Amino acid sequence: DAKTTQPTSMDCAEGRAANLPCNHSTISGNEYVYWYRQIHSQGPQYIIHGLKNNETNEMASLIITEDRKSSTLILPHATLRDTAVYYCIVRGPNTGNQFYFGTGTSLTVIP
Amino acid sequence: DAGITQSPRHKVTETGTPVTLRCHQTENHRYMYWYRQDPGHGLRLIHYSYGVKDTDKGEVSDGYSVSRSKTEDFLLTLESATSSQTSVYFCATLAGTGANTGELFFGEGSRLTVL
Numbered sequence: 001d002a003k004t005t006q007p008t009s010m011d012c013a014e015g016r017a018a019n020l021p022c023n024h025s026t027i028s029g030n031e032y033v034y035w036y037r038q039i040h041s042q043g044p045q046y047i048i049h050g051l052k053n054n055e056t057n058e059m060a061s062l063i064i065t066e067d068r069k070s071s072t073l074i075l076p077h078a079t080l081r082d083t084a085v086y087y088c089i090v091r092g093p094n095t096g097n098q099f100y101f102g103t104g105t106s107l108t109v110i111p
Numbered sequence: 112d113a114g115i116t117q118s119p120r121h122k123v124t125e126t127g128t129p130v131t132l133r134c135h136q137t138e139n140h141r142y143m144y145w146y147r148q149d150p151g152h153g154l155r156l157i158h159y160s161y162g163v164k165d166t167d168k169g170e171v172s173d174g175y176s177v178s179r180s181k182t183e184d185f186l187l188t189l190e191s192a193t194s195s196q197t198s199v200y201f202c203a204t205l206a207g208t209g210a211n212t213g214e215l216f217f218g219e220g221s222r223l224t225v226l
Contacts, residue, residue, distance in 0.1 A: 034213045043201050043217025044154065087153070091213055097142050097161065097205055099215060100170065103153035 009106040018075040022088030025069040031092030039084040117218040130189040134202030142205035143185040147198040
């Protein structure tokens with residue numbers, strides 16, 4: 001199973017882009033990168049996922065490096081409501097439908 | 112929102128007593144999961160189910176058992192609760208099962224305190 005490494009915490013000014021890095025240097029060719037976030041004590045919420053191409057949806061953008069060993073989740077205009085813990089997960093045939101979250105990155109958006 | 116309901120939402124119990132947490136879903140999702148969340152450990156997978164009567168262990172399964180007699184219900188049982196099982200427990204379901212399908216839906220959590 002590919003493991004992920006994320007910084008423990010980050011700050012971002014309100015209105016600025018928040019760039020959250022994730023290292024997954026042992027990722028296999030058929031494994032996807034998923035991002036979830038958990039706001040306060042709620043259950044985690046799906047954000048986005050990708051294989052090798054960059055992805056964008058209404059919530060965020062996902063940039064995956066060409067060698068796929070790392071990725072960055074981008075929140076283009078961070079708001080106070082984006083303060084949360086962000087989890088980067090790698091999933092593929094080896095992990096099947098098991099999702100291992102780890103400890104994630106605690107993002108604080110500062111007014 | 113996948114219509115996931117956890118019960119009870121809060122429970123205080125004593126060491127050595129049995130506890131059962133229930134997860135109920137209305138979306139007919141095949142996969143269901145139980146996680147626990149503790150400070151400094153993030154979310155850890157306890158058990159999961161891939162169908163009625165089909166379950167498997169996650170990364171922290173010791174001291175827990177699960178059952179799934181119906182698609183909509185996934186039960187987590189602590190046969191003899193210990194203080195180390197004080198935690199917030201989250202249930203989740205998975206929409207779809209392909210490698211490119213990864214949207215988990217979570218319940219609101221059940222806070223268990225074992226005295």
